[in-house]
């Protein structure tokens with residue numbers, strides 16, 4: 470039996486939602502502990518010493534051990550289930566899309582959502598404001614690549630939903646909050662609907 474699972478989170482974060490969605494798709498129960506990142510609650514001495522020395526959520530607590538990094542936490546929950554392909558190449562290809570999510574997608578799509586919908590443009594520093602254009606271009610490039618990939622298939626890897634879809638869904642489905650126009654990516658739009666129709670799916674706000 471799996472040890473007690475506690476998600477240290479900020480519930481409006483897509484990185485945290487990935488883990489809740491993975492757990493829901495697998496029918497796993499998660500305790501939740503909320504932190505206000507706007508108030509620096511993940512930067513306290515107590516949090517840094519006991520939860521994550523990197524000062525960020527999400528962190529999945531498994532019994533008395535702490536696992537930061539959303540995609541690692543999703544892997545922990547899904548290990549040995551149908552959310553991770555059995556085929557060796559497909560498993561590596563799934564990781565490819567999860568690394569793409571962290572390197573090409575999240576730093577652009579999620580950051581613009583955070584800056585524009587949570588912090589507010591007027592409160593951004595000059596350096597952040599200067600980054601809006603480059604991040605918009607890089608985010609659109611990531612969405613375009615996803616759209617081209619999905620034009621000929623239903624899921625990112627193989628014939629069914631995997632962690633690659635979960636990881637990329639989390640911030641894509643709220644990309645418009647960061648000013649991205651998803652109508653430019655019709656295959657992405659259809660894929661978003663397929664993910665939301667999966668048994669066990671929970672919305673971000675749940």
Ligand SMILES: N[C@@H](CCC(=O)N[C@@H](CS)C(=O)NCC(=O)O)C(=O)O
Pocket residue numbers: 479482483484485506509511512524525526527537538539540571
């Ligand atoms: N690569 C990490 C990113 C974690 C991350 O950036 N967390 C943000 C919220 S989504 C955070 O904790 N920000 C608060 C801070 O940096 O103080 C993951 O995928 O979990």
